[in-house]
Structure formats: C-alpha cells, structure tokens
Amino acid sequence: MKRTSTIASTLVLAGILTACSSSATHSNAAPASSVATSASVSAGSSSMPANTAMPANTxxxxxxxxxxxxxxxxxxxxxxxxxxxxxxxxxxxxxxxxxxxxxxxxxxxxxxxxxxxxxxxxxxxxxxxxxxxxxxxx
Missing domain, CATH: 2.60.40.420 (Cupredoxins -  blue copper proteins)
Structure with a gap:
C-alpha cells in the first residue's frame, strides 16, 4: 500500500512539474521570438524577406x-x-x-x-x- 501511495505521489508531482514546465515554456516562447525579431530588425538583417515592402520614401x-x-x-x-x-x-x-x-x-x-x-x-x-x-x- 505504501508503495502504491509513493508511486501515485510521484506521478502527481511529475504531472505538476510537467504542467509548470510547460506553462513556463509557453510564457517564455513569445517574448523570445519577439526579441529575436527585434534584434534582427534593429541589427540590419543580411537578407530581406521577399514579401517585405519598402516604405515609399525609403x-x-x-x-x-x-x-x-x-x-x-x-x-x-x-x-x-x-x-x-x-x-x-x-x-x-x-x-x-x-x-x-x-x-x-x-x-x-x-x-x-x-x-x-x-x-x-x-x-x-x-x-x-x-x-x-x-x-x-x-
């Protein structure tokens, strides 16, 4: 009985850690993408996407x-x-x-x-x- 209780506790803890880890990954994913985009734009990308329109006065x-x-x-x-x-x-x-x-x-x-x-x-x-x-x- 004690072994079953330990296994159940371990599974619950693993589930909680996975959920926490998963939510942390999701909350960090968007800012990391934004940072990369901002950095590439401000640094002057070495290549320009084909569908990027230049402003008329550029x-x-x-x-x-x-x-x-x-x-x-x-x-x-x-x-x-x-x-x-x-x-x-x-x-x-x-x-x-x-x-x-x-x-x-x-x-x-x-x-x-x-x-x-x-x-x-x-x-x-x-x-x-x-x-x-x-x-x-x-």
Missing part, C-alpha cells in the same frame, strides 16, 4: 553581382540604406571630395547620410575598380 542602394542599383528619390540629409547582397565587402565612396565613404561588409547592410547639398554625386567601390554609380540628391 532611399536604397543595392549592391548585387558587383554592381550598384540606386532607388530614390533621395533628399538632402536623408539616410540611405545600403544592402550588399554580394559575398565580398564593398565601399560606397564619392568620386570627389568627402561627401560620403561607407564600408559595407559582405552580405550585410549599412547606411549613409546623403549630402546636404542637392546635386549629382558619382561614386565607386574602393575595392573593385569596375564598380561605379550615381547618387542624385534633389
């Missing part, structure tokens, strides 16, 4: 296959996101003056601040002489 330079694609419009002083899809590091460096010079590690993102003065700014990659682009600020 200025962006995409580096892909050793070429630049600029999406605007770009206003003076605006933050411009640079997304490097290549497996090598690049720079976005103004051809003349020091308007901007940004290192963009492989498969990552960076930002630059558009010049405060409207105009056309030609730029290049310091690492790859054949890479050129134009940033039009208006």
């Amino acid at each position: 200025a962006m330079i995409t580096i892909k296959n050793f070429g630049f694609t600029v999406v605007g419009p770009i206003t003076p002083g605006q933050k411009v996101m640079i997304h490097n899809e290549d497996s090598e590091a690049h720079t976005v460096t103004a051809d003349s003056g020091n308007a901007f010079d940004v290192n963009v590690p492989a498969s990552s993102t960076a930002t630059l601040t558009a010049p405060a003065k409207a105009g056309t700014y030609k730029f290049h990659c310091n690492f790859h002489a054949n890479m050129h682009g134009t940033l039009t600020v208006g």
Whole structure:
C-alpha cells in the first residue's frame, strides 16, 4: 500500500512539474521570438524577406553581382540604406571630395547620410575598380 501511495505521489508531482514546465515554456516562447525579431530588425538583417515592402520614401542602394542599383528619390540629409547582397565587402565612396565613404561588409547592410547639398554625386567601390554609380540628391 505504501508503495502504491509513493508511486501515485510521484506521478502527481511529475504531472505538476510537467504542467509548470510547460506553462513556463509557453510564457517564455513569445517574448523570445519577439526579441529575436527585434534584434534582427534593429541589427540590419543580411537578407530581406521577399514579401517585405519598402516604405515609399525609403532611399536604397543595392549592391548585387558587383554592381550598384540606386532607388530614390533621395533628399538632402536623408539616410540611405545600403544592402550588399554580394559575398565580398564593398565601399560606397564619392568620386570627389568627402561627401560620403561607407564600408559595407559582405552580405550585410549599412547606411549613409546623403549630402546636404542637392546635386549629382558619382561614386565607386574602393575595392573593385569596375564598380561605379550615381547618387542624385534633389
């Protein structure tokens, strides 16, 4: 009889611990997911989901296959996101003056601040002489 009582007590205790463990897992699961999402967004994800729409006023330079694609419009002083899809590091460096010079590690993102003065700014990659682009600020 004592053995049956001990087994029953053990099973009840195991059930309670399992229930507590299960509820703790559920209560921690959502915040962990939220934290991971927030961290990946704030850190600048190295890849962007295909179904993510960019806000209409987002200025962006995409580096892909050793070429630049600029999406605007770009206003003076605006933050411009640079997304490097290549497996090598690049720079976005103004051809003349020091308007901007940004290192963009492989498969990552960076930002630059558009010049405060409207105009056309030609730029290049310091690492790859054949890479050129134009940033039009208006």
